[in-house]
Amino acid sequence: MSTHDVDPSAIRRFASGRRAYGNLKDEAADFIRDAIVSGALPPRSKVDQDEIADTLGISRAPVREALIELAQKGFVDAIPRRGAFVAEVTAEDIEDHYEVVALVSGMTAKRAVKRLTPAELAELRRLHQQIAATGDVAQIQALNRRFFHVIANAGRSPRLDTILRFLGGALQGSFYFDAPGWVSNEATYRGRMLDAIEAGDVPATARISEEHVRSCAAVTAEHLRTRGYWPGAA
Structure with a gap:
């Protein structure tokens, strides 16, 4: 080495x-x-x-x-x-990491659609609107985390929640929130998730949840390439 x-x-x-x-x-x-x-x-x-x-x-x-x-x-x-x-993170590491997160997130979102209470749905709408109204990146990140926590909590699976919390603290997640494109990426998928949840569309919610996480992998990899993290990447 x-x-x-x-x-x-x-x-x-x-x-x-x-x-x-x-x-x-x-x-x-x-x-x-x-x-x-x-x-x-x-x-x-x-x-x-x-x-x-x-x-x-x-x-x-x-x-x-x-x-x-x-x-x-x-x-x-x-x-x-x-x-x-x-540790040196490879593009394959990022892809693998987010693929695991995507599968777990999809399972959680699928359960959440059926179990979200009216109060939790109202909380999701409020958080989405509050995020759109602020330009403070730190506040956006905190509110965005709360938005997806409400969904994860509604899935009511302590084991899945524990897995997501552990993966959320991993290196690749930190790189994602260092990328310039994460705010707009989160806004896109947060809106789509909310629309699917409000429509009660279980398959669409699970699919969008997985797509969202995989998009995080793409944003992260592009950020690292642009930053010159990998030799020969510009």
């Missing part, structure tokens, strides 16, 4: 202005994840535990805990006696 060195100043610049967390392990995990997505920590680069700890003003212990969690989610590769290195 060939590795890359990281300019320490890039990490320090990336840390500037970040808010403090109550949980140090979560703070370290979010910082490393964001550094990977932004490119401050490029693929195959070593994650320097001392540098991360010094930058955040914490001990190495929460950084080690964060790296264990990130290794489990595929953000980093832990190599015995060498340390943790940023």
Whole structure:
């Protein structure tokens, strides 16, 4: 495995202005994840535990805990006696990841159409309208997450919900929300989902749900190619 060195100043610049967390392990995990997505920590680069700890003003212990969690989610590769290195995500990894999410999302959406209450339907309409009325990207992401959470919760399958939550924290999901096209992509599929749900069309809702997730894979891959994440891609 060939590795890359990281300019320490890039990490320090990336840390500037970040808010403090109550949980140090979560703070370290979010910082490393964001550094990977932004490119401050490029693929195959070593994650320097001392540098991360010094930058955040914490001990190495929460950084080690964060790296264990990130290794489990595929953000980093832990190599015995060498340390943790940023995992390189291939186009096939992205496709596989989102294909699994698509299948689970389709199952959840299919159940949700039959079980959504009038109050939940009203909540979906309200969230969709609220998102359309704001230009704040952070608020859009939070409201959009709530919109799909209402659908997932209506499916009332704790196991499927657990799977989706785990997959939602994976590396590829973070890359998606770093892509410029995610806001318009979500608006398109959120509207189609709402129309199908209100029509009570179970097959269409499941199909649109799967198409939505697969579109996330396309947006993510295009973003990484444009950013030059893969050698030879421009």
